Amino acid sequence: KKILSDLDVAGKKVLVRVDFNVPQDAEGNITDDNRMVAALPTIQYLLDHEAAVILMSHLGRPKGEPNPKYTLKPIAKHLEELLGKPVAFAEDCIGPAAEEAAKKLETGSVLLLENLRYHKEEEKNNLEFAEKLASLAELYVNDGFGVSHRAHASVEGVTHFLPSAAGFLLEKEIRFIGDAVNNPEHPFTAIIGGAKVSDKIGVIVNLLGKVDTLLIGGGMANTFLAARGIPMGKSLVENDKIEEAKRIMAEASVKNVKILLPVDLVMAAEFKPDSVYEVSALDDLNQDYMALDIGPETCKLYADAVKDAKLVVWNGPMGVFEMDAFCKGTEAVAKAVADSNAVSIVGGGDSVAAIKKIGLEDKISHISTGGGASLEYLEGKVLPGVEALDEVRRPFVAGNW
Numbered sequence: 001k002k003i004l005s006d007l008d009v010a011g012k013k014v015l016v017r018v019d020f021n022v023p024q025d026a027e028g029n030i031t032d033d034n035r036m037v038a039a040l041p042t043i044q045y046l047l048d049h050e051a052a053v054i055l056m057s058h059l060g061r062p063k064g065e066p067n068p069k070y071t072l073k074p075i076a077k078h079l080e081e082l083l084g085k086p087v088a089f090a091e092d093c094i095g096p097a098a099e100e101a102a103k104k105l106e107t108g109s110v111l112l113l114e115n116l117r118y119h120k121e122e123e124k125n126n127l128e129f130a131e132k133l134a135s136l137a138e139l140y141v142n143d144g145f146g147v148s149h150r151a152h153a154s155v156e157g158v159t160h161f162l163p164s165a166a167g168f169l170l171e172k173e174i175r176f177i178g179d180a181v182n183n184p185e186h187p188f189t190a191i192i193g194g195a196k197v198s199d200k201i202g203v204i205v206n207l208l209g210k211v212d213t214l215l216i217g218g219g220m221a222n223t224f225l226a227a228r229g230i231p232m233g234k235s236l237v238e239n240d241k242i243e244e245a246k247r248i249m250a251e252a253s254v255k256n257v258k259i260l261l262p263v264d265l266v267m268a269a270e271f272k273p274d275s276v277y278e279v280s281a282l283d284d285l286n287q288d289y290m291a292l293d294i295g296p297e298t299c300k301l302y303a304d305a306v307k308d309a310k311l312v313v314w315n316g317p318m319g320v321f322e323m324d325a326f327c328k329g330t331e332a333v334a335k336a337v338a339d340s341n342a343v344s345i346v347g348g349g350d351s352v353a354a355i356k357k358i359g360l361e362d363k364i365s366h367i368s369t370g371g372g373a374s375l376e377y378l379e380g381k382v383l384p385g386v387e388a389l390d391e392v393r394r395p396f397v398a399g400n401w
């Protein structure tokens with residue numbers, strides 16, 4: 001695929017799809033600007049190479065109608081601070097407001113368009129809408145990895161009308177996650193957590209063909225433990241996934257993949273931050289309690305399994321990370337991943353938050369900006385936003401097809 005540095009951008013208007021769908025608090029303050037910071041290298045490169053930069057993004061799910069709750073105006077303000085220069089804002093992403101703002105945009109300047117999802121045509125990948133977006137610029141760059149699993153107008157449709165390439169963030173995500181899935185270094189350890197097996201079955205099944213060791217934690221581990229015949233008390237167990245969990249474990253043993261499950265658990269009386277709790281071994285689980293975190297022995301076991309790996313992929317918390325009493329397992333895994341010498345790839349909101357909470361983000365090789373997108377990529381799916389980009393046309397060399 002073409003990447004940004006394959007394009008001649010000087011003097012051109014470049015339309016860039018970014019994923020500025022960032023979390024905000026009730027007052028609209030941005031609570032995590034990771035996705036915006038991650039897009040800066042592409043924006044800065046374009047500015048340094050004398051392009052005029054037109055950024056477009058969605059924010060939340062306004063369902064095809066303008067809604068001030070989802071305006072990108074505060075995002076433009078924050079981007080000004082990050083870039084240290086003014087960012088023009090257009091009140092609409094198509095039509096006269098966008099056209100005029102784009103027309104008067106000078107080389108070396110930045111314009112952010114209002115939320116793409118104020119128009120229902122965006123999610124429908126309507127080609128007329130995509131053409132209107134494309135008409136604002138001469139080149140298109142996709143740097144919105146987090147939205148590249150969506151075949152939307154600003155991600156897929158627009159590539160039918162403009163020369164297109166991947167931005168630096170998209171390229172980095174594809175390189176790191178793509179290498180892990182297609183060409184992993186060994187030993188390769190994956191740590192998969194989160195509440196439900198059903199959310200991650202695709203990822204687990206795809207990784208079974210690639211990893212040496214698979215560590216399972218979080219609520220989903222309960223279903224695997226139940227599949228091994230452990231009575232789980234009041235813990236969340238997806239009964240309709242027990243057979244699937246058994247199949248996965250059987251396949252793992254055929255493929256020589258070691259699956260590690262918790263050996264002890266933090267059992268709580270209630271699903272509450274101030275609930276009473278106790279640490280129990282698997283043969284001693286209080287049947288009136290529920291598992292809300294992995295226990296200290298499991299933390300040691302998992303840290304050991306990460307230590308000698310050459311590649312580690314981690315997605316999903318080990319317990320109810322948002323409650324202080326039940327975040328220790330996730331933090332222990334975060335520390336183990338950061339301390340290992342492996343190439344480390346971390347994705348998923350809670351896993352990334354845990355790494356940041358203990359201040360070790362610099363020790364992670366790649367922190368993914370994708371939620372659904374990184375999961376789909378780990379599942380081995382083709383991302384429409386990547387697929388749509390132009391191919392590099394290499395000169396024909398005789399004998400080299």
Ligand code: 3PG
Pocket residue numbers: 019021060061146147150370371372373
């Ligand atoms: C995300 O937050 O995962 C992306 O921005 C995609 O958002 P969506 O799930 O609303 O399409």
